Amino acid sequence: MIDHSAHAPSARRTNWAGNITFGAKQLHTPASVAELQDLVAAGTAVRALGTGHSFNTVADTSGSLISVAGLPRSIEIDGEARTATVSAGLRFGELTDALHRAGFALHNMGSLPHISVAGACATGTHGSGVGNRSLAGAVRALELVTADGHLVTLRRGEPDFDGAVVSLGALGVVTRLTLDLVPAFDVQQWVYEAFPQDRLLARFDEVMSEAYSVSLFTGWHGGPVDQVWLKRKVGDDGPRTAPDQWHGATLASGPRHPVPGVAAEHCTRQQGVPGPWYARLPHFRLEFTPSNGDELQSEYFVARHDAVAAYEALDRVRDRFAPLLQIGEIRTVAGDGLWLSPAQGRDSVAFHFTWVPDTAAVMPALRAIEEALAPFAARPHWGKVFTTGPGALRELYPHYADFEGLTTRFDPAGTFRNDFLAHHFPRTH
Known part of the structure; x- marks a missing residue:
């Protein structure tokens, strides 16, 4: 997987599979949320980059790629509430042992434990089981930096929450997520x-x-x-x-x-x-x-x-x-x-x-x-190769128009928009 930590070479410009060469002019790995807020507020074209395991241009931009892998890493377990609040740049495999030692588990895991928590949730990456929701289904709250540099927290049950979890990076750069836990098994x-x-x-x-x-x-x-x-x-x-x-x-x-x-x-x-x-x-x-x-x-x-x-x-x-x-x-x-x-x-x-x-x-x-x-x-799947066009997608997702409205409200200037979003969610107004 791609290493975007503070010690990683910033010249890496391809996704994991090597089929996408990113068009970004810079790759930033901020060491604090405050630094991330400054970078976003100063940018006109910004995209968050996870572990690079998407096979299309969902993470690409002509401006600045920002990895949250360099933010302070944290795993805060609330045993009474059965939740874990984790830094978004963590890979699933980096938090599972701590959860297990505390007597807890995630309800589901994807095929790869190497992928980042934020990236997997943002693209609807899933895991398996007739009774098991996708990885994003465990998200109870998320914190993100919006286009104006402000830090916003959205919680399950709030009006915008259902549109913000699987959001393809269109609303901001996620910094932390709170996940539901189950007893370890x-x-x-x-x-x-x-x-x-x-x-x-x-x-x-x-x-x-x-x-x-x-x-x-x-x-x-x-x-x-x-x-x-x-x-x-x-x-x-x-x-x-x-x-x-x-x-x-x-x-x-x-x-x-x-x-x-x-x-x-x-x-x-x-x-x-x-x-x-x-x-x-x-x-x-x-x-x-x-x-x-x-x-x-x-x-x-x-x-x-x-x-x-x-x-x-x-x-x-x-x-x-x-x-x-x-x-x-x-x-x-x-x-x-x-x-x-x-x-x-x-x-x-x-x-x-x-x-x-x-x-x-x-x-x-x-x-x-x-x-x-x-x-x-x-x-x-939003993070993989497909040819389905925006007209078909509009019919496939009952909340397609709601999501369009959400992106316009959160990011009116299009700071987080890229060619992928412009193609699949074209703004007509």
């Missing part, structure tokens, strides 16, 4: 292989509900699903054993990586070995970089009740995208009320695609996928 993880496709389609909801988090990995080759990753909470009765056969799939004989042929050393512990939530819910371990960034990613969310029909629609056009895939993943996310969350208003299934690093070749594949999923009102 342990998880066991198993991998099954060669899951028959007909079993999946006949029992989709049952399959996806059989563990705290379930991930399906497929190369979309028309045969069985390559792998099923089951992440089960350890209950009061202690660790469980797993059968050799599960819905026609076979228990893996050893650790597995989601991408065929790749060694599993970077993956979180499998084969049913119990471990704390933060060491099992992600797919990859914090102490390793999961790949060299040689990939592109896309992801689309549909209502969970449309999952089987959407799967079948993709399967009919798999020859148009499968040759460019490294792997595909299918997960569930519980619905929420955040305006720009891809799971807003509906329990969702996310179809994820990890591509070879060839943008020109991937674009026609994206169009085929978006055409296939159009009948299901598929919402793209």
Whole structure:
């Protein structure tokens, strides 16, 4: 991941995958909130930069990039309220151990613990589980520096809050977030292989509900699903054993990586070995970089009740995208009320695609996928590669116009606007 700490070289100008070269003239890493306020107030084109794990230009600007990784790092746990207030530049993997030692956990984790808390929430990055909301769903309050340099705090239940959590950096630079916590728990993880496709389609909801988090990995080759990753909470009765056969799939004989042929050393512990939530819910371990960034990613969310029909629609056009895939993943996310969350208003299934690093070749594949999923009102992940235009997005998000109004009110001069926002949220007045 990109290191934007005070000691990092300021010349780094690409995202993690290397497919985006930032157009910013400067990269600032302020050491205090006061310094950040001065930088924002003096700027005319400013964008916040997290760990750089977005695959499009959502974080780009022609002016100044500002990383909050250099702000004082803090984790303030309120055991009675079951919350943690954390500095926005922290990566998830940097706060989980402290939470666990205090007896608490986050309700969900993404595939990577390497991503920043603020960046993940701002783009609707999610995690998995039929009963688990996205990472942004845990936000109870957020503090941000607005375009005039003022420090503003928004809390759950206030009028602007639901539009401000997943905000794509359009309202300001987030400095701190307060997150809901749950009691700490342990998880066991198993991998099954060669899951028959007909079993999946006949029992989709049952399959996806059989563990705290379930991930399906497929190369979309028309045969069985390559792998099923089951992440089960350890209950009061202690660790469980797993059968050799599960819905026609076979228990893996050893650790597995989601991408065929790749060694599993970077993956979180499998084969049913119990471990704390933060060491099992992600797919990859914090102490390793999961790949060299040689990939592109896309992801689309549909209502969970449309999952089987959407799967079948993709399967009919798999020859148009499968040759460019490294792997595909299918997960569930519980619905929420955040305006720009891809799971807003509906329990969702996310179809994820990890591509070879060839943008020109991937674009026609994206169009085929978006055409296939159009009948299901598929919402793209804001931080990944997609071609869905502003007209379609307006129809996909009931609060699209509300968000436009919120950005105009918070940032009338467009200090935080960039080409990405101008394209997807064009101001017509």
